[in-house]
Amino acid sequence: MQKKKLLFLCPNIFGLYDVFKTGLENYSGCEVTTILYRRYKYKNKKEQIQNFLSKAFSGKKLKNQWEEEMYLDLLKEYKHFDYALTICPEMLSAPVLSHVQQIADKSVVYYWDGFDHFPNYRQTLPYFDSLFSFDPEDAKKYKLNFITNFYFAENRNTKATLDFFFLSSFDSRYPVLEKIVSLLEKQQMKVSVLQYVNDKKLKLIPKKHLQSFEFITKPISFKETTELMDKARIVLDIQKDIQKGLTFRVFEAMGLGKKLITTNPEIVNYDFYNPNNIFIWTDETKTIPESFLNTPYVEISEEIYKKYSQESWVKKILDL
Incomplete structure (x- = not known):
């Protein structure tokens, strides 16, 4: 029996696509x-000048048009899919999303970030047959x-x-993270915090920071992060203010x-909430x-545990 075909479209963020x-x-x-x-790369200097002049005099970005044509050309070799699963659809133009919907029997989207964070999500809603959100x-x-x-990883490292591990990009969550880590250090906990910093933000790193912090300029993949997390007893999770859904970190800890x-x-x-396993940090927290x-x-319980496995997620999102 011939296998069904699935088209998966996803950004390459910290290797998370490979997990999916x-x-x-x-x-x-x-x-x-x-x-x-991937973003369109100019073929030559002439294209770069053309895009600059078009943007300056007509407000039209030719680079966006060329990028759209790049995706459509790439998709031309594919005639039919049983499923198409798209993540971060705001990164694709309307004609590209429409084409994906046309070549797939069922077009599915997973919004893994909040609509407040990415308002352009709203413009992509009409291009999918089945829509999912983590929020x-x-x-x-x-x-x-x-x-x-x-x-996606299951292990019990005894x-x-x-004691603690946390990894994230260096961003607006830093002040809260610093408060939590400071308290943990005072409570004699062994903590490891990795903060990914791109070149533009290097100058923003506090000159005086806690000894548990290490700032890195090379991204660490999702799978490598899980391996580092497995070396700790307790995991930290700091949500962004504009999201209500639970991050991957919560489920990695569960696995x-x-x-x-x-x-x-x-x-x-x-x-799955159990106060023995999960502590909620608030602005009023003075001690853990x-x-x-x-x-x-x-x-x-095994029933609840399996409910949040990757296998259950795949079967639910594709309605298998």
Whole structure:
């Protein structure tokens, strides 16, 4: 029996596409074709000048037009897919999204960030047959299907070498992160924090920062991050202010059997919430209880655990 075909379109952010691709290959039963987003690169100096003049005198970016043509040319070799799964659709033009919908029996989108963060999401809604969001408020507001993120690695490391681990880009979350880490250091916890900083933000790094911080300029892949996380007993999760949905970090911790400190109060509304495993940080937090820090992770039921696996996610989003 011939395998069904699935087209997967995704940005290449910290290697996260590879996590999705592997899951789709393992659990969908489909032959997966992956297209990673890329920006158009000028073929020569003449094109760069043409784009500059067009933008200056008519406000039209020829580079956007060429990028659209690049994707359409790339898609021409594909005639039919049973499924198309798109992530971050705002990075593709309307004609490209329309073409994807035409060549797929079922076009699916997963909005893995909030609509407040990416307002252009709204313009992409008409181009999909099945729409999913990780944010319960966005799902309700825009009549989308709600689905959480998932864990993809399962392990129970009983010989952790760290108490806490956190990795993120250096951004507006830094002040909150600094407060949490400062408190953990005072409570004699062994903490490791990696902050990815691009060249533009290097000058913004505080000259005086806590000893637990390490600033890196080379991104670390999602899979490598999970391996580092597995060395800690407890994981930190600091949400962005404009999102309500739970980050991947929450589910990575679940898959690895790690305790979690999170700033997202919405976590209490989920069936896996257990105060023995999850501590919610607020602006009023003055200390983290020793009863949380120094007790083991309490396993959740097998039924709930499997509910948040990557396998369950793939089967739900493709309606298998």
